[in-house]
Amino acid sequence: MALDTLTGQENVVIPQPPADAPIQFFDLKAQQALVRSKVEARFTTILDHGRHIGGPEVDELEQKLCEFTGAADAVAVGSGTQALVMPLIALGYGHGDAVFIPGFTYNATANAVLLAGATPVFVDVDPATFNMCPIDLEKQIKAVKARRDLRARAIMPVDLYGMPADYHAIGQVADSYGLRIVADGAQSFGGRQSGKWVGAIAEITGTSFYPTKALGGYGDGGAIMTTDKDFAEILRSIRWHGTDADRKISVRVGINGRCDSIQCAIVSEKLDIFQAERTRRVSIAAIYEERLAGKVELQQATPGSEHGYGLFTVHVEGRDTVRAQLSELGIPTAIYYDTPLHRMEAYAPYNPAEGLPGCDACAQSAMSLPMHPYLSDAQAHRVCDALEKVLGSTK
Numbered sequence: 001m002a003l004d005t006l007t008g009q010e011n012v013v014i015p016q017p018p019a020d021a022p023i024q025f026f027d028l029k030a031q032q033a034l035v036r037s038k039v040e041a042r043f044t045t046i047l048d049h050g051r052h053i054g055g056p057e058v059d060e061l062e063q064k065l066c067e068f069t070g071a072a073d074a075v076a077v078g079s080g081t082q083a084l085v086m087p088l089i090a091l092g093y094g095h096g097d098a099v100f101i102p103g104f105t106y107n108a109t110a111n112a113v114l115l116a117g118a119t120p121v122f123v124d125v126d127p128a129t130f131n132m133c134p135i136d137l138e139k140q141i142k143a144v145k146a147r148r149d150l151r152a153r154a155i156m157p158v159d160l161y162g163m164p165a166d167y168h169a170i171g172q173v174a175d176s177y178g179l180r181i182v183a184d185g186a187q188s189f190g191g192r193q194s195g196k197w198v199g200a201i202a203e204i205t206g207t208s209f210y211p212t213k214a215l216g217g218y219g220d221g222g223a224i225m226t227t228d229k230d231f232a233e234i235l236r237s238i239r240w241h242g243t244d245a246d247r248k249i250s251v252r253v254g255i256n257g258r259c260d261s262i263q264c265a266i267v268s269e270k271l272d273i274f275q276a277e278r279t280r281r282v283s284i285a286a287i288y289e290e291r292l293a294g295k296v297e298l299q300q301a302t303p304g305s306e307h308g309y310g311l312f313t314v315h316v317e318g319r320d321t322v323r324a325q326l327s328e329l330g331i332p333t334a335i336y337y338d339t340p341l342h343r344m345e346a347y348a349p350y351n352p353a354e355g356l357p358g359c360d361a362c363a364q365s366a367m368s369l370p371m372h373p374y375l376s377d378a379q380a381h382r383v384c385d386a387l388e389k390v391l392g393s394t395k
């Protein structure tokens, strides 16, 4: 079998449904057909060896994640949320420590900071990229530096929809203020920047294996990838209640952050077809980008980035009407997200007085189109035909 030159993965043929087949927003069933027999064989192996927690599948997945991404080490954990909380615990953050996060992201980013005992400080996003604005970041850091009740500690950029945040600019800001970076790569496995895969771009990256992610399991899971092997060992201790190598005596505070052997095996099987799936995502995105340029506002790339296309999201005016009409034409869409975090009740204490206009703008107009590897080119064209038709009629 031919080998992929970039990753050494076996070339896999991803089936493309006919043009008139129903269009799914995600399609886990089609993917399952490709991996099911291997996953079933894995179940049998795990039922036979009986190490449901901490089995050899955990090491195997961690090794494969390093090989794929170029990270020095990877630690499999129970969810993407744990993959963000645990590094903050490992870095010793808690009461009075400020962690800068974008205000337009999934709720888990803020929850991770709060669960670690630290304080989220919202940063505005650039609507063009949907990602953290480095200029506003610096402004928010200066504001925290002027306060007595908070210490500026870390930045948690989010690679929204799969587009890596602007790590060049954010890294410069982090260096000049002595802050650490813990990247929220929950949506961006398969994204790249300046020749590096997500997982090897920032010093610490948390990702999620939630089933609909580009690399997803059949349940909850996640991983922390890091450039620092010693840090990974601390995370392995935290993953098991902060215990020492014998897993009996706690030498630090930790949690149950483990990923089941079964989940690791499933993600491992899916990683084997990931490169082929990614190629399909990139092809579909190319169709969308070529056909929709100038008709809707596309997500712009951050410097040096290649999108992971976990989601394909655009800004569209009159979103509710557009979505309703697309739905009538058989095109499913979704909104990620219609409420920015600073407007949610749980995070009201962190709502900045000056507001977050970029986050508000994104929440008003973000609309995600179907994006998964099991969409054919012809179906992607059908999505564009329908959107063109709807936009023409709503003008």
Ligand SMILES: Cc1ncc(COP(=O)(O)O)c(C=O)c1O
Residues within 6 Å of the ligand: 079, 080, 081, 082, 105, 106, 108, 109, 158, 184, 186, 187, 208, 209, 210, 220, 221, 222
């Ligand atoms: C940006 C972001 N951060 C964190 C998470 C949390 O991941 P999990 O659901 O695996 O805990 C998600 C999951 O949707 C996410 O999209």
